[in-house]
C-alpha cells in the first residue's frame with residue numbers, strides 16, 4: 471500500500487462523516503453533499519484538507535512530520551471547496567491553531583445536533599460597576615465607596631467559567647483582584663445580569679478599593695457553550711468601563727496563564 475502524505479479514501483470519508491458533511495469553517499458551514507441530477511448519484515462539494523501541509527512549499531508545512539503523520543486523520547479538516555482554497559492561500563490568517571480549533575468546535579457542534587447559534591460564536595459580554603454601601607465591617611479601612619461588578623451577557627450563547635481580574639493604575643497604586651464565577655452557574659441567554667462577587671470576594675474588594683485611583687483595567691475571561699475561551703479587556707474608572715480589546719484564547723491555555731496581564 472502506498473504511504474504518501476495524502477489522505478486515503480477511508481480517512482476522507484470518515485472526516486466527511488465526522489463533520490456531518492458540512493464545512494467546518496464556523497463562518498461558512500455550507501453543506502458539502504447533495505443530490506445529483508442523476509437519481510442514483512450524490513454530489514460532493516467538500517474536501518479533506520491538510521491542517522499541516524502534505525508537501526513542502528504548501529501552507530502550514532512542518533518538516534519534522536513523517537508522511538504517515540501527514541496522512542493521519544488527526545491532520546485533516548473537512549471543508550467546502552471554497553474554504554479549502556482559502557486556507558491554502560493565506561497561511562498567516564489560517565493558522566494551525568485556528569484550524570484545529572475549527573475542527574474541535576465543529577465536531578462538538580455536530581455532536582450537539584447543530585444548535586442554531588452560528589452568528590454568536592463570539593458572545594458579547596458587557597460589564598458595569600454598581601455602587602453599593604460598604605458594610606460597617608470595613609469601617610476600619612475608611613472605605614468611602616464600594617461596588618459590585620455586574621456582567622451582562624448580550625448574546626444568545628450561554629457562557630460560564632467567568633473570571634475577572636482587576637488592576638489599578640498608576641503603578642504606585644497597582645492592585646490585582648481575581649473574581650471567579652463557578653462553572654456550574656452558567657450565565658444563560660437573556661438572563662441579563664449576575665453579581666460576580668460573593669460575600670468573601672466582596673470583602674477583598676472593599677479592602678483594596680481606595681478612592682485615590684484614577685484608572686482601572688479589568689480582564690474578563692469566560693467560556694462559551696463550545697468551551698472556547700475568550701478574554702475581554704475593559705478600561706475606565708468607577709463611573710464606567712468600556713471594552714477595549716476582545717480576543718479568543720487557545721483552548722489549551724490553563725486558567726492560570728489566562729490571567730497573566
Ligand SMILES: [Zn+2]
Pocket residue numbers: 493494495498499500549550551552553554
Ligand atoms: Zn466553507
